[in-house]
Amino acid sequence: MADRIDLKVGFACNNHCHFCVQGDKRLKWGAKPVAELRQVLEEGRPAADGLVFTGGEPTLRRDLPDLIAYARELGYKTIQIQSNGRMFAHKGYCKLVIERGANEFSPALHGHLAALHDYLVAAPGAWSQTVQGIRNLKSLGQYVLTNSVITKSNFRHLPELARLLTALGVDQFQFAFVHPTGTAGKEFSAVVPRMAMAAPYLMQALRLGQGAGRRVTTEAVPYCILPGYEDCVVEKYIPRTAVFDAECIIADYTKYRHEEGKAKGPDCRHCKFDVDCEGPWREYPERFGWEEFRPVHRAAAAKKARSAAR
Numbered sequence: 001m002a003d004r005i006d007l008k009v010g011f012a013c014n015n016h017c018h019f020c021v022q023g024d025k026r027l028k029w030g031a032k033p034v035a036e037l038r039q040v041l042e043e044g045r046p047a048a049d050g051l052v053f054t055g056g057e058p059t060l061r062r063d064l065p066d067l068i069a070y071a072r073e074l075g076y077k078t079i080q081i082q083s084n085g086r087m088f089a090h091k092g093y094c095k096l097v098i099e100r101g102a103n104e105f106s107p108a109l110h111g112h113l114a115a116l117h118d119y120l121v122a123a124p125g126a127w128s129q130t131v132q133g134i135r136n137l138k139s140l141g142q143y144v145l146t147n148s149v150i151t152k153s154n155f156r157h158l159p160e161l162a163r164l165l166t167a168l169g170v171d172q173f174q175f176a177f178v179h180p181t182g183t184a185g186k187e188f189s190a191v192v193p194r195m196a197m198a199a200p201y202l203m204q205a206l207r208l209g210q211g212a213g214r215r216v217t218t219e220a221v222p223y224c225i226l227p228g229y230e231d232c233v234v235e236k237y238i239p240r241t242a243v244f245d246a247e248c249i250i251a252d253y254t255k256y257r258h259e260e261g262k263a264k265g266p267d268c269r270h271c272k273f274d275v276d277c278e279g280p281w282r283e284y285p286e287r288f289g290w291e292e293f294r295p296v297h298r299a300a301a302a303k304k305a306r307s308a309a310r
Ligand code: SF4
Pocket: 222, 223, 224, 225, 264, 265, 267, 268, 269, 271, 272, 273, 274, 277, 278, 279, 280, 293, 294, 295, 296
């Protein structure tokens, strides 16, 4: 049984991200019937304390506040809205979903400048709305954890993005390496950077976040890419999660990542992180090979930790 439920309530979205993993699901799948969603909420609650409303863009559903209220009634303790953040620009809407029971907010911001973010999400004006949304949520005392996808267009600007997130008062931020499936798979060459090239910028952004006292994490970036920042690898903190997707239910998302989503290389068995590491999304080495992923040996890791401590 899962500790958390990720419930995709529909696949419509007002952004058109170049890195979207959902691809053309919005064309095939509409909003899920409310009866189906209520049934998932009821059946999941005995085991799960945590719930994430996601999609597509969940705030496009007019009945989202009612679903949140129902989840609260059922006793879910953490109710998160994972969103592109644009609806949060309306403070009245923020107040409504908070009053119904939402208590964690995960808006997505992918650039420090409007031009960069709006290009990546293919929606003019989106950056201003998402940034205003974060401001509104923080002014209402909410816990905000952002997600930013690392792409070819923004990886050099991750430190500036970290500075902006810190200035906005974001409590926790995550940098997720683009998953090359869906639209990101179709646009692979334009969207997916080499991980080793992104790593220095990513580590600088993590350092800035840590220096400001924020919780900072990465997703889909193996330990060997992040020497000194191994504690930022989010996979070891993700709770047991069931994902209610469009066409399937992933009962155990951790198992799915290990067995289908991610891949390990031929030399990984020599690495000190082999047991904990999930490796990159499998599509990455299928295109680029394994040369960037060098096993970390115990002695080398200890030496690095010693010199970092000096
Ligand atoms: S197990 Fe493989 S991918 Fe993971 S950190 Fe080690 S070398 Fe890198």
